[in-house]
Amino acid sequence: MNRTNKYDFLGYIAFAVIILLGVPFLLGFDGFELNTFARYLALAMVAMALALSWGTAGLLNLGQAATFGIGSYVMAMHLKLAASTNNPGGMPDFMGWTNVESLPWFWQPFHSLTVTLLAGLLLPAAVAGLMAAFMFRGRITGVFVAIITLAFMVALQLVFIEEQRFTGGQNGLTGLAPLSLPGWTVDTYSLSFYYLVAGCLIVALLLGMLVVRSKVGLVLRAIREDASRVRYFGYDVASYETFVFCLSAAIAGWAGMLYTLVLEFASPTYMSVSFSLAIVIWCAVGGRESLVWAAVGAILVNLAEGRLSDVFVEGWLLILGLVFILFVIFLPRGLYGLALAMVDRLRGAPRTDATLPVKEG
Amino acid sequence: MTVLDIQNLTVQFGGLKAVNGLNLQVKMGELRCLLGPNGAGKSTTLDLICGKTRATSGKIMFDGTDITELAEYRRARCGIGRKFQVPSVFKELTVIENIEIARSRRPGLWAALSTFRTPIRGRVKDVLDRVSLVEHIDTKAGNLSHGQTQWLEIAMLLAQDSKLILMDEPTAGMTIQETLKTAEIFNSLRGEHTIIVVEHDMQFVRQVAQRVTVMNQGSVLADGSIAEIEADARVKAVYLGH
Ligand SMILES: Nc1ncnc2c1ncn2[C@@H]1O[C@H](COP(=O)(O)OP(=O)(O)O)[C@@H](O)[C@H]1O
Ligand SMILES: [Mg+2]
Numbered sequence: 001m002n003r004t005n006k007y008d009f010l011g012y013i014a015f016a017v018i019i020l021l022g023v024p025f026l027l028g029f030d031g032f033e034l035n036t037f038a039r040y041l042a043l044a045m046v047a048m049a050l051a052l053s054w055g056t057a058g059l060l061n062l063g064q065a066a067t068f069g070i071g072s073y074v075m076a077m078h079l080k081l082a083a084s085t086n087n088p089g090g091m092p093d094f095m096g097w098t099n100v101e102s103l104p105w106f107w108q109p110f111h112s113l114t115v116t117l118l119a120g121l122l123l124p125a126a127v128a129g130l131m132a133a134f135m136f137r138g139r140i141t142g143v144f145v146a147i148i149t150l151a152f153m154v155a156l157q158l159v160f161i162e163e164q165r166f167t168g169g170q171n172g173l174t175g176l177a178p179l180s181l182p183g184w185t186v187d188t189y190s191l192s193f194y195y196l197v198a199g200c201l202i203v204a205l206l207l208g209m210l211v212v213r214s215k216v217g218l219v220l221r222a223i224r225e226d227a228s229r230v231r232y233f234g235y236d237v238a239s240y241e242t243f244v245f246c247l248s249a250a251i252a253g254w255a256g257m258l259y260t261l262v263l264e265f266a267s268p269t270y271m272s273v274s275f276s277l278a279i280v281i282w283c284a285v286g287g288r289e290s291l292v293w294a295a296v297g298a299i300l301v302n303l304a305e306g307r308l309s310d311v312f313v314e315g316w317l318l319i320l321g322l323v324f325i326l327f328v329i330f331l332p333r334g335l336y337g338l339a340l341a342m343v344d345r346l347r348g349a350p351r352t353d354a355t356l357p358v359k360e361g
Numbered sequence: 362m363t364v365l366d367i368q369n370l371t372v373q374f375g376g377l378k379a380v381n382g383l384n385l386q387v388k389m390g391e392l393r394c395l396l397g398p399n400g401a402g403k404s405t406t407l408d409l410i411c412g413k414t415r416a417t418s419g420k421i422m423f424d425g426t427d428i429t430e431l432a433e434y435r436r437a438r439c440g441i442g443r444k445f446q447v448p449s450v451f452k453e454l455t456v457i458e459n460i461e462i463a464r465s466r467r468p469g470l471w472a473a474l475s476t477f478r479t480p481i482r483g484r485v486k487d488v489l490d491r492v493s494l495v496e497h498i499d500t501k502a503g504n505l506s507h508g509q510t511q512w513l514e515i516a517m518l519l520a521q522d523s524k525l526i527l528m529d530e531p532t533a534g535m536t537i538q539e540t541l542k543t544a545e546i547f548n549s550l551r552g553e554h555t556i557i558v559v560e561h562d563m564q565f566v567r568q569v570a571q572r573v574t575v576m577n578q579g580s581v582l583a584d585g586s587i588a589e590i591e592a593d594a595r596v597k598a599v600y601l602g603h
Contacts, residue, residue, distance in 0.1 A: 214475070216473045221453065222462050225451050229451070232443050234438040236434050
């Protein structure tokens with residue numbers, strides 16, 4: 001199909017090699033460093049999920065952190081139950097403190113690992129699907145999508161904070177058991193755990209790229225440009241938009257599950273406005289048109305945050321905001337656009353404009 | 362056999378009846394020209410047929426089914442294709458990608474998920490040859506010349522391969538040669554496709570039209586062969602006269 005897809009695929013291979021071989025080597029196979037990097041990879045996954053809907057279809061989900069948060073709580077509920085087997089009624093400790101009589105019905109299914117893993121993907125997808133059905137059947141587009149998804153996330157976060165008896169409230173879910181897979185109790189400071197997270201990211205990227213390279217991706221890019229024209233060719237635009245929204249949410253939920261494993265707790269801050277905006281910034285820095293570059297953007301910004309936020313404790317958010325503004329002004333296509341322009345210059349081909357903004361959806 | 366049957370169709374914008382009790386029958390394989398002064402309701406009529414605008418009252422039958430209330434993508438799936446007055450190709454997509462979008466035999470999500478490329482053969486190749494864009498398949502549509510953009514749009518309609526093709530001023534801004542070539546393409550399409558063209562260029566209309574319908578103030582003023590229309594005194598008064 002088109003040129004950029006070819007480069008995307010090469011970029012994908014290079015990315016996979018670096019993540020699987022380069023990074024562990026550079027970090028000297030140090031468990032602590034690998035754990036930190038695994039955290040970046042989980043965040044890269046949610047950035048890539050946002051790029052899937054924002055970059056291809058122009059649908060900016062400002063509530064992406066909501067679906068990420070649902071995934072992370074699902075995993076945390078499973079691990080919390082595993083850590084509570086010796087408590088009265090098998091109930092999490094915080095429920096005892098708040099006089100909950102017995103384990104609520106919606107906690108019960110999370111005893112099962114299979115249910116947990118499925119729910120971590122399907123619950124976010126279902127929630128996104130409901131929102132999408134409401135928005136896209138009503139032909140809501142552009143900035144209204146951003147506002148509605150943001151409002152939904154704020155409401156959801158409030159529920160998680162307020163319903164302390166069932167969710168652990170402001171503290172979130174802490175004191176989790178390690179994940180126990182058949183034949184493997186996961187040690188989050190091990191190389192194998194790093195490979196688990198890296199493997200998930202690489203599989204998710206591959207899935208996303210297959211969708212983007214298929215005709216679905218093409219139709220979505222056409223929708224970004226002119227949705228009504230697409231309808232006159234017989235495509236049900238709403239179903240395409242709903243699909244990409246659900247897929248993006250499922251991947252975000254997946255990333256959320258991994259994030260809980262890495263940090264060993266789930267917190268309502270995972271559903272906060274500032275976290276959701278950070279995802280948008282990572283995407284913008286990497287380049288939202290490319291899934292791989294969005295992931296790279298997330299990794300680079302978080303690496304920088306890891307190094308710099310100790311130095312500029314108060315100023316980090318300000319720096320991040322500034323970086324975002326600079327990118328929007330000077331590199332609206334992100335590092336991806338810069339890379340494209342450089343490749344074109346090397347080949348002596350007519351130049352791709354790194355600074356040309358992509359059309360807003 | 363009548364493929365399109367418009368019965369007493371009306372649409373009201375505020376106080377204005379842009380289309381007012383319109384009756385129009387088009388036969389299978391016919392190439393019908395729609396004439397009329399500016400504001401006569403020609404574009405609005407096409408909008409009503411393809412679903413861009415919903416009728417206030419009246420009925421549109423296409424191929425035996427009532428499509429008056431259908432969503433636009435469903436009408437497209439029934440076999441109605443539309444070219445708009447303003448050129449509308451996907452500028453961010455390449456020529457071949459534009460054609461791939463237009464070539465929507467299986468527009469469903471699941472079919473699209475398992476489609477990775479449209480091979481350049483058969484009708485796709487044919488269409489690209491016809492409009493001389495084979496050399497430019499990987500050019501971004503936004504980088505085409507004005508003429509090429511027009512061709513691309515016509516190629517997209519051909520690739521879509523609709524039973525009924527609605528064209529709004531397809532030769533606007535074309536050179537004489539380009540207009541001739543367009544007329545040629547239209548003539549080769551008749552029979553296989555049913556076409557309704559809104560056109561101002563009388564030269565072009567003489568070359569392609571079998572039957573002409575003249576609209577004025579939202580309804581049919583006259584209807585007949587090009588010779589009959591040119592001789593009609595009422596038509597002269599509202600349209601050809603100035
Ligand atoms: N969406 C709309 N809202 C209000 N008025 C409209 C709309 N579309 C068309 N009109 C009006 O309807 C009349 C017919 O327009 P149109 O069908 O575009 O005419 P034509 O194509 O024959 O020149 C014009 O007076 C136009 O201003
Ligand atoms: Mg018009």
